[in-house]
Amino acid sequence: MKKIALILLLVGIISVGLIYITPSTKGTVIEECESNEECGWVSTNCCPPNMGANWECVNEADTELDCPENPICPAVMSPMPETNCVCTDGICQEQD
Numbered sequence: 686m687k688k689i690a691l692i693l694l695l696v697g698i699i700s701v702g703l704i705y706i707t708p709s710t711k712g713t714v715i716e717e718c719e720s721n722e723e724c725g726w727v728s729t730n731c732c733p734p735n736m737g738a739n740w741e742c743v744n745e746a747d748t749e750l751d752c753p754e755n756p757i758c759p760a761v762m763s764p765m766p767e768t769n770c771v772c773t774d775g776i777c778q779e780q781d
Contacts, residue, residue: 711751713747714748715743715747716776716777723746723777724742724771724772726740726765727740727748727750728765729748730758731752732763733758735763737759737760738763738765740763742779766779768781
């Protein structure tokens with residue numbers, strides 16, 4: 686019985702690890718910018734905030750994600766950051 690529980694635990698840990706390691710999307714993430722208006726928070730793994738969104742501060746208009754119809758998303762809350770995403774020295778960056 687202990688072996689079965691240990692195997693299930695190991696499989697669970699490996700599965701969660703693969704979800705975080707394996708990217709769910711393809712496409713181009715652009716961070717270069719000329720103004721603050723170009724920058725914003727985007728879920729680059731195509732997951733919603735209630736299913737493990739991976740938020741990145743990017744150039745929203747130039748970033749092109751090829752999201753799968755059903756992305757693999759972990760069942761964890763990941764709300765959009767409350768910090769500002771701004772253009773600093775030509776790169777979209779989180780503002781402290």
